[in-house]
Amino acid sequence: MLVLGLSNMRDASAALVENGRVIAAVEEERFVRVKHVTALPLHAIRYCLKEAGIEAGDLDAVAVPWKYWVLGRRSLLALSAMLRSPQLLRVKGKRSLERMRQEWTELAFLSGKLSQALGSLRVKPTYLDHHLCHAASTYLVSPFDRAAILIVDGASESHTALLALGDGSQIRVLKRIPLPHSLGQFYAAMTAFLGFRPDYDEYIVMGLAAYGKPEYAEQMRTHILQLRPEGAFQLNTRLLDFHLARVGIFPPALQQLIGPHRRHDEEITQRHRDLAASAQLVLEETVLHMARHLRHLTDTDNLCLAGGVANNCVANSRLSREAGFRHVYVQPAAGDAGTALGAALWLSNRRGAFSQREVMRHTYLGPQFTEEACRDALTRAGLSGEPFSGEALCERVATELALGRLVFWFQGRMEWGPRALGHRSLLADPRREDMRELINAKVKLREPFRPFAPAVLEERASDYFDWVGPS
Known part of the structure; x- marks a missing residue:
């Protein structure tokens, strides 16, 4: 069974799987040379088909890691924003319209767009849960037959983190963290606060953190990101809102708490280094909080990670040492690019076509040249x-x-x-x-x-x- 997985969101990508074996996987940015591009990944799809020596009509399934019609939670948050702040409603509404015009419209009319660009398809796309695709992207290529699965990112259709158990070919959801309480959005908002690009420069903040001291960690723990029982946490979006941070808006109360935000052309000072160290420490503590609860729920020595936060290698090193797991596996494309692979693997598994479960021991799945x-x-x-x-x-x-x-x-x-x-x-x-x-x-x-x-x-x-x- 040949299954094409594709993601048209940030880090757009495509992957081709045959009976559970990964044939090809590549990000669209490698062709269009725009980092983290949001687009229908036609170049990546064409490469995957070419690598397998097939045409679009030969595909047995097309899998998409997003249910674009699941808007209930986001609609409630939009209503809350309207009641809370006209400014927040305007910012969130603009972003939602942008996504509706591009990503979600592309998904709604995906069959026609793919047929027009690639040739006739004999199958219609199957839309899958975003976080389950993340989970499949790491667990189904891991060396484990049984493992805890922790997915942490900005947001899925309605949630921001998933705790699950992989057992054999099954993935069982144990807990979800709902929007707006997002660890990924917390770190992205702090990235913006420090004068960098949110959803883009988080790795710069992680690097900068090594040069600072977590002088503001207690303020962040107390007022911004609080741990709750059973692996949960709560983000105070009245103080630090990702959507406002994306456009450089920070409430006066936040700046009274941790000082003024840095402008992108402003010199980096020791206070900025300390803020980065504080945000990094709070992120690590929150991930450890979730992982320890997951270890308690699953009673397994193995942990699989995915989601954008799993790209934070400093946090991953603490997980490997302190969370109680003996073995930790991180799928190389842990961010949203990896969900294209996860969608193809998860749909293959669901349809009983997972005859070859291969451990991903290398990342060399893209184009090569003579x-x-x-x-x-x-x-x-x-x-x-x-x-x-x-x-x-x-x-x-x-x-x-x-x-x-x-x-x-x-x-x-x-x-x-x-x-x-x-x-x-x-x-x-x-x-x-x-x-x-x-x-x-x-x-x-x-x-x-x-x-x-x-x-x-x-x-x-x-x-x-x-x-x-x-x-």
Whole structure:
């Protein structure tokens, strides 16, 4: 059974699954070169079909990770906003209209749009629960036959987090956290408060947090994000509202509590670093609160993570050490891009076509290019190339790195997910103390504190890091 999963929301993507085996998966941004693009992922879909050597008419199912007609909870919140603040209603209403005109309209008329762009389909799309697709995207490719599943993001159709148990081929929902109490939206709103782009620059806040102290954590715990019994939490949206934060509006009471917000062109001060550290700590504590309750509910040593918050690797490291689980699995495309894969896997599973459950041990599911195509690209760019054999290539690369130079490494199929993991990577010698600042200033053109991911032989990882097992 061939199932195409697609997501047309932020981080638009497509994935193709055959009887539970992942054939291809890629984000639309890799083709249109717009990060986190919201679009019908036609380029990504065409690539998936091409990789499998099929046409759209050969598909047995099309799976979509969003039930666009489920608006009850959001409608109630819109009514509450109308009663609470005309300004909030205006902001929320504008955003809802934008989504209705693009994402939700595309989903409502998806069959016709796909047929027009790709050729006739013999199946109609199946629309699935967003958080269950997140859950399937991590559990059904994990090495576990039984695992706790924790999904934390900005929002699904009506909820912001899901606690579940994966057992065999089944996923059983144990608890949901309803809107507006969103950990993802809390962190996104604090990203905006710190002068960065919400739903885009959260990883910058995570990096900045390492340079601060959580001086404002207690104020945030007491007044903004409070823990509740049984893994629940409550977000005070009167103080910190994601929708207002997206457009740079913050209540006077919030600024009395933690000081004025930073404008995007304002210098980053120690107070901003401390605010980032405080938001990061409160996020970690809340995720741990949910995970510990989930551990109690499931009595399993295995944990699967997904949702945008699962991209916060600092929080994940605390989960692995402190939540009571022995093994933690994070699907590489943990954000909304991963729901395209999850939708294809979940629908395959529901229809009894999951004959091959494969563990995702690598992320190389995207396009690749022939040597001829690479040479043509170099020629068009006015560059020359010199061929090397395998051993000679490794020697040359090692020499360049030892001399303090940068190596741009390109091989095989493109990575699935936001991380460069060895197939489209920038390599540098980590022994040089100035290397991070050098790359940030001269190549990335970004803030000097921004970190890079280390790469090390698996058998040597414990020599350098407080970590046991693959990563």
